[in-house]
Each structure stands twice: as structure tokens, then as C-alpha cells.
Amino acid sequence: MLKKIVASALLVCGVSAVAELKVTTTIYPLYSIVKEIGGKKVELNNLIPFGVEAHGFDPTPNDMVKLSKSDIFIVSSDAMEPWKDKIIHSLKIEDKVFDMSKYVKLREAEEEETHGHEHSKGDHKGENIDPHYWVSLNNYIIMTNTISKLIIEKDPQNKEYYEKNRENFLEKVNSLKLKYDISMQTCANKKILVNHDAFGYFADDYSVKQYSISGMTPESKPSAKQIAELIKIAKKEGINTVFFEEFASPKVAQTIAQEAHVKIDSLRPAENISAQENEQGIGYLHIMEENLNKLKFAMGCK
Ligand SMILES: [Zn+2]
Known part of the structure; x- marks a missing residue:
């Protein structure tokens, strides 16, 4: 009974205890920002489950249901989510889609001349774009401002709340960026x-x-010849660490590190985190700070 009274009182006041804005994101970096800005005022859902490698995702019927109930669907790019257009079309949610790649500074994908399989440029939609733009803190700041603007547009009543969250979060991002800016001026071997x-x-x-082992996606396997080439590069370029990543196999990295007599360590593209990390509040900034320490060692920075 009491519950009922409280609920109707809230309704009368025009205040809802439940988040009114429903946002769905595709990949973790987008999720991380909406979580910070939206806080308790946004019901947030990320399509790619925690703990999986983000490039190989295929949506399930359950994802379609969640998506059909969302007010905004934030996607990262055609290159990262080639599956999205089909869903958007079948759910007829074109007007809810927000493509972050249209707002950030993009770079072209590296030429993959060591990976045999050749495409002529522009074969597929989005193919030439490097989709990992969130790994630049400059882009991450643009993403934060863009998402905050979008959320305020959709829910202007809570403008102050969102703006405060944005300011608090950007302060942390900028302070990490400063650490990167300072350290990166002091490196002996920037490879x-x-x-x-x-x-x-x-x-x-x-x-x-x-230099990379598997090109633009984590699971493509290099040939024996390519591995031999990478061992040669590691020796010639004075590489002291071969980096693997947590949601893909470390096998080839181990082989190269052994043959080149260097150490192996993980460096995280922040494409995803584990469910446990999410519960513990470990996220993008934590990963990027850890990366910085490892990069400093690998490149001989102070
Ligand atoms: Zn990737």
C-alpha cells in the first residue's frame, strides 16, 4: 500500500523513480561513456556481452527485443559492426541510430600487405576505416562531449545532472591524457x-x-612466413615486449617472444571488459592507465 502511495505521489510531482531514457550501445567504449554521463537517469544496455572478443559478435533474437525498446541506439562504425544495418532495417529504427564514427577523427586502416588476402580499396562499406578510434584519448574526449550532448537533447529535464557527470568524468580523462602527453615525450624506442x-x-x-600480429581483427592467423618476419622485425627494431590481448589467443605472441628472447605482456584495446570488472567498477580509464605503464616499459619512456 505504502509503495502505491509513494508511486502515485511521484507521478503527481512529475518525477519518475525509474530511468526514462533507454539507451543501447554496441561496444564497451560507448557503453563506458553513457554509463558515466547517464548514471541513474539512463537505462543502459550494451549488445556485445562482457568478456567476449568484440569483433566476432552476432546479435541474438533477445538483442532485437532489447533494441526495439530503446530510445537511442549508439553504434561505433560499419567496420566494427557490419551486422547492424540488417537489424536496424528489420526493426525500422533508423531514426534512433546514432553513429559515433561520424563525429570523431578517423584514420585509414593500415595496409595489410603481409596478410596475403588482398582487397582493392573500397570493396566493402567501411573497410578502409580503422574502427579503434576510442584508443585515442583525444577521440574519447570528443565521444564524451558528443554523447553528453545527445543525451541532453533527448532528456533536457536532467541537463544539469548530465553536465555535472560530464565535467567530473572529463576531468579524469584529461588528467590521464596529461600523463600520456608527458610520458610519450620521453621514450627511447617508439615502436x-x-x-x-x-x-x-x-x-x-x-x-x-x-607492428601487429594479426592485422585489423584479433583472430586472423598469420602464416609461418609472416611469423618469421615478425620475429625478424622484433629483433631489428629493438622490441622488448610482445603484446597479446585478453580476449584472443596469445599463442603466436608467445612464439614470437620466445624466438626473439623478449618478454610477453598484455595490452588492452579496451574493446571489452569482463563482467567481473564491470561489477568492480573497473573500466576504460583503469585499462588505459595500465596500458600506459606497460607502454612506458616497452618503449623505454620515463
Ligand atoms: Zn579490434
Whole structure:
């Protein structure tokens, strides 16, 4: 009874105890920002489950149900989510879609000349774009401002709440960016060997040369010849760490590290986190700070 009275009192006042704005995101980096800005005022759902490798995702019928109830569907790019157009079309939710790749600074995908399979440029939609733009803190700041603007547009009543969240979050992002900016001026060997080409935006920001084991997606397997080539590169370029990533196999990285007599460590593209990390409040900033420490060691920065 009491519950009923409270509920109707809230209704009379025009205040709802339940979040009114329903947002669905595709990948974790987008989710991380909506979570910070939207807080308790937004009901948030991420399509790609925690703990899985984000490139190989296929939506389920249950995802379609969640999506049909959302007010906004934030996607990251055609290159990262080639499956999305079909869903958007079948649910007729074109007017709810917000494509973040239209707002950030994009770079082209690296030429994958060591990976045999050749495409002529522009074969497929979005193919030439490097989809990992959130790995640049500059882009992450743009994403934060863009998402905050979008949420305020859809729910202007809570403008102040969202703006305060944005300011608090941006303060943390900017302070991490400052750490990157300072450290990256002090490196002895600005070269990294990573599992897949997820760090191109970071590499561009700080004039770092990125070598990768498997190209633009984590699961494509290099040939024996390509592995031999990477071992040669590791030795020639003075690489001291071969980086693997947590949601893909470390096998090839282990082989290269063994043959080149260097250490192996994980570097996270922040494409996803585990469910446990999400519960513990470990997210994008934590990952990027950990990455910074590992990158500093790998490139001999102070
Ligand atoms: Zn990736």
C-alpha cells in the first residue's frame, strides 16, 4: 500500500523513480561513456556481452527485443559492426541510430600487405576505416562531449545532472591524457608489437610505429612466413615486449617472444571488459592507465 502511495505521489510531482531514457550501445567504449554521463537517469544496455572478443559478435533474437525498446541506439562504425544495418532495417529504427564514427577523427586502416588476402580499396562499406578510434584519448574526449550532448537533447529535464557527470568524468580523462602527453615525450624506442592493429590512433597521436600480429581483427592467423618476419622485425627494431590481448589467443605472441628472447605482456584495446570488472567498477580509464605503464616499459619512456 505504502509503495502505491509513494508511486502515485511521484507521478503527481512529475518525477519518475525509474530511468526514462533507454539507451543501447554496441561496444564497451560507448557503453563506458553513457554509463558515466547517464548514471541513474539512463537505462543502459550494451549488445556485445562482457568478456567476449568484440569483433566476432552476432546479435541474438533477445538483442532485437532489447533494441526495439530503446530510445537511442549508439553504434561505433560499419567496420566494427557490419551486422547492424540488417537489424536496424528489420526493426525500422533508423531514426534512433546514432553513429559515433561520424563525429570523431578517423584514420585509414593500415595496409595489410603481409596478410596475403588482398582487397582493392573500397570493396566493402567501411573497410578502409580503422574502427579503434576510442584508443585515442583525444577521440574519447570528443565521444564524451558528443554523447553528453545527445543525451541532453533527448532528456533536457536532467541537463544539469548530465553536465555535472560530464565535467567530473572529463576531468579524469584529461588528467590521464596529461600523463600520456608527458610520458610519450620521453621514450627511447617508439615502436610496439601488438596482437592486432587496435592501437593505430594512439600511435598516430604520439608518433609511435605499430607492428601487429594479426592485422585489423584479433583472430586472423598469420602464416609461418609472416611469423618469421615478425620475429625478424622484433629483433631489428629493438622490441622488448610482445603484446597479446585478453580476449584472443596469445599463442603466436608467445612464439614470437620466445624466438626473439623478449618478454610477453598484455595490452588492452579496451574493446571489452569482463563482467567481473564491470561489477568492480573497473573500466576504460583503469585499462588505459595500465596500458600506459606497460607502454612506458616497452618503449623505454620515463
Ligand atoms: Zn579490434
